[in-house]
Amino acid sequence: MHEATIKQVDLMNRQMVRRSWATGWPGPGGTEPHLAEMTANFDRAADLVARFHGRRDGIGLTAPAEADAQASRLRIMHSLYLASHAVGATLGHELKGFEDPGESRARKHSPETIVSYQERVAGVEQLLGWAVARGWPSALAGEHAGPVNSSRLAESWAAWELQAHRALAHSPSTGTLAVISMNQVSALVGGNNLVQAAALLERIDPSEYRDRLGPALESSAHQWHGAAQAWQQLTPQDTRGTDPALLQAGRELRAALIEIQRDGAVRATPETMAERIDLTEATRTFHRAVIGSADLARAAQDVAADAPLTAPAKPVQKATQAVTERMHADHIDTSPHATWISPRDLQRNAHVDLPQALREDLAKSIGDVITAADTARSAASSMQRTPTPEPHLNGRLVEERQIPPSAPAARQPGPRP
Structure with missing residues (x-):
């Protein structure tokens, strides 16, 4: 069929x-x-099927x-x-x-x-x-689900961070920033699912996750998503100019998270995830990734502020107009809207430099990402603190902790007074 x-x-x-x-x-x-x-x-x-699972005719x-x-x-x-x-x-x-x-x-x-x-x-x-x-x-x-390689998650996360920093340093562009931001959203959401499973199974403090870590991770993912949308609207819908190694590293990280968390068409239960990978070790890997997220956000902000970024004229004009309208929301001006791009570039939709007002707004939005990432990093540090168990004080233990009374003196033989 x-x-x-x-x-x-x-x-x-x-x-x-x-x-x-x-x-x-x-x-x-x-x-x-x-x-x-x-x-x-x-x-x-x-290609993989043809190379490794090919079969001769007649063999079922x-x-x-x-x-x-x-x-x-x-x-x-x-x-x-x-x-x-x-x-x-x-x-x-x-x-x-x-x-x-x-x-x-x-x-x-x-x-x-x-x-x-x-x-x-x-x-x-x-x-x-x-x-x-x-x-x-x-x-x-x-559907076949083979054993999960216990080192794949840590290795793919480290490879992703390395490629992201390399791309920002060697091929900075709106497309690079869009890919990095969107992949950070996927990574934080997937990592949060692992940490939530660890909390439900009490591999980490459930109340600490509920009150601090969970909300901080959601806020960090939300801020990265906002940054991704801002960069995507300036980016041509074409991946040919994006570093292939960056795209591959992002795909590998998402695959490493999915194989742990997916069970058929639904999310795997915490118990199933725990069978596939050591959740305690996974939270340590994720803690390191949260630290890296804050560092990556700072690198992205440097690129947004200083790198020679260009984008198609029409979305640049539209985005800059939206920025200035937000900046002067209370200012009433009946004159025509200002134009930051030449009419010729707009007609051809040529790639142009980002206006300063737009640059500053984009850098500020990444500042919000940094703030949320720092908060998540602080909250994630609690995952690595092993709480000191309080002594279990029952009646017998209390008695054992008392200073024993002096032994009674031996009675000497002789008449009673």
Whole structure:
């Protein structure tokens, strides 16, 4: 069933490609980073299967291997289902752009062209949705999960921090800052899940986690997410200019966290995580990562303040306008909005230097990241303090702690007084 669905989806996709050649739209463009990462993962998976799990014709798979293959096919279709939904949403956004007369005149295609693609993509999405619904999540029960390498998490976290600092030093860009910020969100959320499991199993102080550490980690992830959104709006949707080693290090860290925390289609229970990895050791690894997060935020702030950063003119103009409006929210000015970018650069959407007002605002937002990261670092230090157990004082122990009374003097023989 899965094979037939994939073949039908492939046929529908080829038909859309032929139509694109005939109409000239959308034509070649930038690479969407998430879809590019999915494509790279599929290519790598295909290569690994061909190299290590190839089999001669006539030799069948064992029952566990067949169950794992079925689970893999379902995950592939689920990924394609999400991708087709994203493409449909993008087409809807493109169609909405025709509501603006100025935008409509600048477009070289018609609304009818977009509607035609929408209908075709909707067909792909519905077909994949039907196939996924038939097996999700029960078919994932047979998914193979090998033993977790106990050193993978620490090694991947160390490699990520190293590559992040190298990228900031050697290839600073809005794209580099966006990738680092977004991956920090994933790392902090995943690490928080491990620490929460440790707290539930009382490997660390549950009340300390509930009152201090948990809220601090959530706040730190929230601030990194805000920084990621700010950098993403200035970054072209194309990963070709981003350091490949940085992207790979981020993927490896996310994979190391996922293999511990995922159980089929849901998050693994704390007990399952504890079976896969030493949660006490994982909290030590995460403590070091939280310290690194604060240091990485400071390096990012230095880049935001001093590095020669450029970005496409249109998003730069839009972001700078939003910054100045926030700065002068109480100032009423009926004059036209100021322009920080030349009309020619705006028309070509050329890469331009970031205006000083925008730079200062971005650096300030990373200052909020640093503050939250420092708070999380302080709270995480409690994970490494082993509380001194209070003595268990029952009645017998209390008696043993008393100064014994003097022994009575031996009675001498003789008459009583």
